[in-house]
Amino acid sequence: MVKIEEKTENNEKIREIAIPGELIGSASTFKPGHGTYVEDNKIFSKFVGVLQKTNEYVSVIPLSGVYVPKVNDKVIGIIEEVEKFGWIIDVNSAWKGFLSLSEGVDEYVDLKRVTMTRYFDVGDIIYSQVLGNKGGDIQLTMRTPIAKKLRGGVLVKITATKVPRLIGKEGSMVNLIKEKTGTIIRVGQNGLVWISGENVDKAIKAIKMIEEKSHIYGLTDEVSKLLS
Amino acid sequence: MTKTDEKLIVNGKRMDGRKPDELRKIEMEIGVIPNANGSARVSFGKTTAIAAVYGPRPLFPRHLQESDSGIIQFKYDMATFSVDERKRPGPSRREIEISKVARLAIEPTLFLKNYPKTTVDVFVEILQADGSTRVTGINAASLALADAGVPMRDLVVALSGGKVDDTLVLDLSGKEDNYGTADIPMAFLPNKNEITLLQMDGRLTPEETKTIVRNILHAGKEVYKKQVDTLKKKYSD
Numbered sequence: 211m212v213k214i215e216e217k218t219e220n221n222e223k224i225r226e227i228a229i230p231g232e233l234i235g236s237a238s239t240f241k242p243g244h245g246t247y248v249e250d251n252k253i254f255s256k257f258v259g260v261l262q263k264t265n266e267y268v269s270v271i272p273l274s275g276v277y278v279p280k281v282n283d284k285v286i287g288i289i290e291e292v293e294k295f296g297w298i299i300d301v302n303s304a305w306k307g308f309l310s311l312s313e314g315v316d317e318y319v320d321l322k323r324v325t326m327t328r329y330f331d332v333g334d335i336i337y338s339q340v341l342g343n344k345g346g347d348i349q350l351t352m353r354t355p356i357a358k359k360l361r362g363g364v365l366v367k368i369t370a371t372k373v374p375r376l377i378g379k380e381g382s383m384v385n386l387i388k389e390k391t392g393t394i395i396r397v398g399q400n401g402l403v404w405i406s407g408e409n410v411d412k413a414i415k416a417i418k419m420i421e422e423k424s425h426i427y428g429l430t431d432e433v434s435k436l437l438s
Numbered sequence: 439m440t441k442t443d444e445k446l447i448v449n450g451k452r453m454d455g456r457k458p459d460e461l462r463k464i465e466m467e468i469g470v471i472p473n474a475n476g477s478a479r480v481s482f483g484k485t486t487a488i489a490a491v492y493g494p495r496p497l498f499p500r501h502l503q504e505s506d507s508g509i510i511q512f513k514y515d516m517a518t519f520s521v522d523e524r525k526r527p528g529p530s531r532r533e534i535e536i537s538k539v540a541r542l543a544i545e546p547t548l549f550l551k552n553y554p555k556t557t558v559d560v561f562v563e564i565l566q567a568d569g570s571t572r573v574t575g576i577n578a579a580s581l582a583l584a585d586a587g588v589p590m591r592d593l594v595v596a597l598s599g600g601k602v603d604d605t606l607v608l609d610l611s612g613k614e615d616n617y618g619t620a621d622i623p624m625a626f627l628p629n630k631n632e633i634t635l636l637q638m639d640g641r642l643t644p645e646e647t648k649t650i651v652r653n654i655l656h657a658g659k660e661v662y663k664k665q666v667d668t669l670k671k672k673y674s675d
Binding site: 227229230231232233245247249254256257258272273274275276278304305306346371425 | 476494495547549552553555556584585587591592627628630666669670673
């Protein structure tokens, strides 16, 4: 079972699609959640997306859109440029990512003796965390246990807003794909997915299917059917 | 307005057989350009517009950037083959002007506060022109923006009205536009009752203007319903 599904099932509601400007509730009975705005004490949708109502909140999960970074998001990036004291990284967003030298490397670096490319070079793929996004640029850090440089494998791009669906409840969906295909998968919150292992093609097929059918029920069953 | 010998309205029927308040056949489709973030094709009878939305994406040159919000760039363009006599390519005075008013028509509906230093690029191409091209373009842009997942206050519905042979009509065709007495293109936010575009070309009395605006707001519900159906249809199968 996936997070989005469970919440709606509590209220026995079907997966309803909301349209921008559609009235989806009153602000006196619900709290406005993600993807909504309030005007004249009424809650409206901001996106074309899946309507989600709990007892407290009403929110809309968009079905398309670019990645907007949030602090502590885990993202996958591709090194685009090597600067004097850091790296410029493409994170599949409207803004560029920046990884400073001190956030990228855990040891003391004497730039007189070693070059920056020793750590990360153009084209390298990294799994890192968002520190903040002041002034438009996205600051990244590698100084967390989960961060690492990804070697080999393939990158797949999906819509960033559908990443929670791919991960599933506590990772159930992505773990299912990992188990059935015997691959290693890293999912970036920004919509980039890194896959390595033998059955890469099968895993990509499953991921593409999740992206296409993210708004329907019983997706977990369909994915296991596809992979078995 | 140029005079023509042809009668534009005979026995209460227009040249294409419509009643005065009847719209042409409306077709809408989204996701027609795979490389764009969002796209749409809209036709009102023969008039066809295709819209592509890219972004929010980084904006260059930098002096155009706003440090606290995103901006929107709108380009309206007519294809060389869209009109009877080949149109010279490149933006003309008319197209630059329409790009601006169309941008102002959709600007109030977008939330771009969370997208500093970025731009949302909207490209509208008119593939076939048979009157009311700017409203067709605005409808296409509205669908493409919703398809692209840009946060919006409301969809934008646009429709034209006017006066032809002393009769108030809706959704003017090319000939009615050229030889009619007046035409009013209008865009509005259907759930907010806010008008974002209102232009007029020709002569009308204040009462006639008010009636046309009221007629457009009423008939716009049909266009709005079509937009909603198109957006929901993509996810309903």
